[in-house]
């Protein structure tokens with residue numbers, strides 16, 4: 001008798017391993033075929049505790065709401081008033097995060113400037129310097145000061161409305177950058193003082209300072225060069241938010257930009273994106289605590305980023321104590337990145353709309369993360385700017401809707417007491433009571 | 449000659465005064481006394497003036513300099529001349545680490561020795577050191593020239609791009625992707641010009657040229673160990 005005869009012996013159903021999943025196996029095959037780790041753009045794709053695990057309670061008998069169409073709910077924010085004579089005044093607390101020219105095309109940077117300016121907020125340069133397009137189209141432009149110092153020069157520094165010293169990014173705390181040769185056009189090469197077509201590495205540490213004591217002197221130098229006029233932000237990855245915030249404030253920062261692990265990047269190792277750093281949800285309270293312990297909450301602004309998508313996320317970040325948020329990936333999607341209308345072309349690249357993350361290859365069908373003139377021509381910066389403005393307006397309206405429901409006449413008045421948590425993890429990370437209880441893990445005096 | 453007593457006037461006032469000098473200022477000669485190792489002295493200058501600091505300076509003296517000449521009659525702290533764009537910095541004593549980091553243009557002359565990471569990520573500046581330089585100098589150097597009349601420490605030119613290095617003495621070790629290069633006529637001429645500009649009497653023929661082997665320019669699995 002043939003014991004493999006399926007008619008006679010019941011077969012078990014083929015079972016996929018939870019350890020060796022199809023995803024993992026494809027990683028192994030890719031590694032075996034190429035000998036190099038996977039590089040990609042975007043942020044962590046794994047599921048982590050997030051703002052989705054928090055809810056607002058809204059109004060009740062003890063809290064009364066504000067009338068949506070009658071009673072004001074303000075959204076403005078001032079950033080950098082502590083040491084700078086010209087702080088940044090924004091109409092909405094949603095800023096555009098630093099994304100490099102080089103990673104993004106010139107027209108994409110222009111669109112970010114147009115959209116942000118129309119919505120009354122700021123944009124940020126990135127690794128690669130300041131382009132005339134984005135300076136010209138951004139009412140408020142934050143100039144990044146990065147380890148690579150690509151394109152860094154004092155003339156642009158003096159044109160900036162604020163300076164952001166980048167220590168780290170949530171996607172890759174402790175990592176540098178990489179712009180692969182295929183994206184190095186003549187213009188990108190010239191701005192970075194490098195030959196065309198070669199891989200450009202960005203260092204992970206600043207070349208002329210290390211540690212908090214040096215940072216204080218670096219901030220002094222930048223202030224002296226810019227006459228103490230513009231705010232100086234310090235951007236750190238979500239790693240040790242309590243200490244990093246404390247050290248940044250002690251070094252003299254006007255604002256701290258804190259970026260969680262869901263935060264996007266133009267290109268880095270997948271292993272880095274997925275396995276290093278803290279979820280955005282987990283980094284807000286320690287940073288706010290640090291500011292409170294220093295007596296600096298609301299004096300030094302906290303700008304939170306990493307996976308912010310909606311007005312609900314904005315409201316939750318602010319309820320936990322942030323003064324503003326920054327968006328990267330969401331802004332690119334608003335411009336048209338990963339749009340299903342390019343599905344056929346995503347398929348040709350072996351991917352699908354929503355999953356496309358090989359931004360470093362410069363083949364973006366949507367013409368945003370590329371330097372290829374033909375692909376770039378697909379993207380209209382005026383239309384892109386309009387879409388971004390719309391999206392920012394919607395996020396603001398959503399956040400206001402929630403704030404009014406909680407009885408708040410300013411987004412800044414949202415508070416942790418407005419929130420509940422859906423999971424134990426979120427409750428512990430955000431120090432927000434589990435829904436229906438008055439308890440969160442680690443609550444002082446609770447014994448757990 | 450205008451004299452500013454830094455201890456009396458304070459850093460902010462001193463730099464603001466120097467920044468206020470326009471392109472066509474007729475107050476072109478300035479002297480800063482009592483620097484006492486202060487940081488960020490004469491940074492962000494942008495006029496054809498000459499500033500002489502009588503004493504030693506802290507971090508970032510002459511940082512992001514444009515057009516100006518800064519003389520340091522003493523030793524210079526970390527990051528002196530960082531991201532300089534043009535002009536000249538002349539250090540009579542020794543220079544600490546990160547001298548001329550990411551500097552794009554102009555010239556820095558050190559009469560004594562320079563420390564580690566001299567010319568790190570240099571982007572077009574010319575640095576001439578009469579003495580020795582420390583380890584990891586010109587790390588990721590992109591362009592410009594580093595001239596060393598004495599010896600260089602470990603890992604010279606690690607991961608460099610198109611920057612050129614001329615060393616008269618010994619090199620303790622070369623960094624990843626940095627190699628010895630042939631000294632051609634054009635290099636001898638270039639070096640003579642740099643030495644003349646720095647006011648240093650030395651024979652270009654006594655120097656050896658180093659630069660990028662360009663093996664790390666595009667990722668290659670077989671070089672993975674060098675990254």
Ligand SMILES: Cc1cc2nc3c(=O)[nH]c(=O)nc-3n(C[C@H](O)[C@H](O)[C@H](O)COP(=O)(O)O)c2cc1C
Pocket residue numbers: 041042043097098099100103104125126127128144166168169170235259262263264265266305306307308326327328329330359369
């Ligand atoms: C295409 C792209 C390029 C980026 N370039 C930079 C950069 O040059 N400097 C930087 O500090 N962060 C950079 N970032 C990170 C963003 O500033 C920000 O931290 C992140 O996008 C926020 O998370 P989110 O994408 O989930 O909104 C980049 C992000 C993206 C998506």
